[in-house]
Amino acid sequence: MFDIRKTQERVLFDAISNRSDLKTAEEIVYGYDGLARDESNPTWVKSTMHRLENKFDFNTIKQIRMDCQCGYGMEQKLTLLQKLKSSASNLEDFVHSDEAKKAGLFCREGELYLQFFFCPCPMLADVDQLESKTWCQCTTGYSKVLFEKAFGCDVDVNLLKSIKSGDDICLMKIIPNGLSWE
Numbered sequence: 310m311f312d313i314r315k316t317q318e319r320v321l322f323d324a325i326s327n328r329s330d331l332k333t334a335e336e337i338v339y340g341y342d343g344l345a346r347d348e349s350n351p352t353w354v355k356s357t358m359h360r361l362e363n364k365f366d367f368n369t370i371k372q373i374r375m376d377c378q379c380g381y382g383m384e385q386k387l388t389l390l391q392k393l394k395s396s397a398s399n400l401e402d403f404v405h406s407d408e409a410k411k412a413g414l415f416c417r418e419g420e421l422y423l424q425f426f427f428c429p430c431p432m433l434a435d436v437d438q439l440e441s442k443t444w445c446q447c448t449t450g451y452s453k454v455l456f457e458k459a460f461g462c463d464v465d466v467n468l469l470k471s472i473k474s475g476d477d478i479c480l481m482k483i484i485p486n487g488l489s490w491e
Contacts, residue, residue, distance in 0.1 A: 313431050314350055316379050321357070324376035328369060337361050351436040358443045370443055375450030381431065383455060386412075390459035398490050423452060425479040428472045436473055445471040445479070452481055462487045 318338050325334035337360045339345050345353055361370055389412060397403040400421050404414040413424045428434075430448065439445070449466040456464040465484040470476035 313379070313381075314353070316381075317377070317432050320377045320379055321373075324373045325361075327376065328365075328373055333364065337364060349435070350432060354432060354436055354444055355439065358439070358441065362441065362443055371446050371449075374443060374446030375453065377447040378451035378454060379447075380451070380454075383451070386455055387458055390455065394459055394490075421483040421485065423481045423483055425472070428479060430473075433473050438475060439471070439473045442468055442471045442474045445473060448479070449481060452483065456483055456485065460485050460488050462489070 322334045322338045325337055337357060340348075340356065340360070345356055348356060361373065365373065389408065393403050393406065393409050393414075397405075400416050400419065403409065404416050404421070409415075413426075415422050415424070430445070433439075433444065445468055449468050452466045453464050456466070463486040465486065467482045467484070468480075469482055470478055470480035472479050
């Protein structure tokens with residue numbers, strides 16, 4: 310069975326150790342005394358993000374969290390995006406179908422956005438509210454990988470809103486760099 314907590318611990322540990330060292334990764338993921346291993350998922354998410362925010366600057370935190378995307382459900386979403394792209398000649402066409410709208414895709418003033426009216430992260434299912442958007446930066450990494458595969462170009466993703474940090478929706482701006490519709 311898929312254990313989201315173990316997956317999140319592993320990807321976060323790897324992301325931190327890649328930008329720091331094993332000791333720092335262990336302290337952030339499992340707590341300074343190792344007691345975080347016994348925390349409930351909501352408590353672990355919050356305490357781990359506090360430890361991460363106390364150790365690194367914002368840009369490093371964002372990169373670490375972007376590297377934490379677990380790939381959960383990626384193939385299904387990638388298939389949809391590739392299908393949408395194959396029948397489009399520009400971004401407006403890409404988001405025009407009911408399927409695209411149902412997936413949360415839309416364009417505003419020629420720019421691509423992805424929105425959710427619910428938090429799609431299975432790890433946050435029991436979390437009431439987060440104090441920051443730190444945890445949610447993993448979705449920017451996930452979306453970056455997803456859209457880069459679908460579009461075949463470099464993509465930047467900016468997290469604009471997060472339900473779990475108090476916003477009414479989750480909203481990301483997707484910025485494809487060098488996208489070709491040929």
